[in-house]
Amino acid sequence: MSDTSTTQKSETQKFVDIRHAQKSYGELEVLKDISLTVDRGEIVAIIGPSGSGKSTLLRAINDLDPLTGGEVWLDGVQINKDLPHRQYEKHINEMRQQVGMVFQHFNLFPHLSVRENVTMAPKLLKGISDAEANALAEQQLTHVGMLERIDYYPSQLSGGQKQRVAIARALAMNPKLMLFDEATSALDPELVEEVNLVMKRLAEEHMTMIIVTHEMDFAASVCDRVIFMDKGVVVEEGPPSVVFKNPTQERTKEFLRKHLSQYAESAK
């Protein structure tokens, strides 16, 4: 890697650029040479069978599960740079501030109030004042419809409310990119919609998002592009209208037959 490549964006440099991502756990190769780009403001869904490597890929983007090969670039800067330990820690902490992540199991901090969950990182990392932090919390919680619960603790919230707070917590760092790993999979069916609505609103605001999901309807209605993964490779990708209705690959067709009965019905 030359110095210029980190400082100057070439014309072809994509906003998110994953190059030849490879990940092995010992003998098991979980990601096999995946290359993938996402434009600024684009919303991409990753679908695929359990164990296909969706979470691993998502978690590789902010280096929670470091790749064993390949590069991840965000907005012209390589995230998984090869740096000495100390420098790398500093670099990755800065990069992670720009990438919001939402987990299946929320991972709210149970010892902090909703307000503190949202303000903890900005206060610590951006050195904002208490007044600014409160304004930020109110703004972000209003955005996800959770302002009335600002002084509750996570244990006092429903799953859907927890996830909306978790989204507000991520947004409070003002990220360039949001990653969602099955954000609604742990929710009771009646709570899924309130989280989906928040994500839809983010989409309307042109947040760049990579969404791992099992909800085909949601992917079809919100995402610009769908990526189907199986056994550590991207099998097929394209606009939802193509991937869902006219998939070219046999593996995609088979997966969709199992998971898309509802959607196929409604799409007819």
Place this chain on the structure above:
Amino acid sequence: MDFELILKVYPYFLEAAVVTVELSVLTIILGLICGALGTAARLSRFRVLRFLGAAYVSVFRGTPALIQLFLLYFGGPQIGIQLDAFEAGVIGLGLNIGAYMTETMRGAIIAIDHGQAEAARTLGLSKAQAFRKVTLPQALRLMIRPLGVNINAQIKGTALVAAISVVELTYTAQRYIGSTYKPFEMFFLAGILYIILITITGKGVAYLDRKVRLP
């Protein structure tokens, strides 16, 4: 039971109980320090420190506390460590309970869901910040009750230093038996005082636990 005798000697037992309290407080403080250091070592990313932490725990939990005391107090001078009985008692028992506290503290820390630190790291916190702001506050709450168990054991465990002639509660009871020939009364009185200490401490631990409990 000879209540008159009990009334006559109990002031001396109270004095001895003060020594037991001093021993308890000092050994618990030393134990907490050793426990924190031991935990840091056992969770360190350096293999040497992890080994030293594990060795500390298995040596002190794997041998009788009485042997540790004797080794320090009687064996110490042989290798140039001169301690009076009280000092040897504090250091020996403090190191001993510290090994148990190491396991208590480490257990509480590793019981915190890894997703917590992960969520903090995702926001851009460093490893140290994530530990300080997210893992530790939750682990501290979790370790209050089990540390209370260690503390309970330690208060009773101070009785061991009677064997190296520190004039605390158990030693005092033994000494008065020598002059009164009333072992039942003497041990009964000592037992009552231990129960009082244990009950007060137990209530304190329970109060602290309630005080920091999350909604």
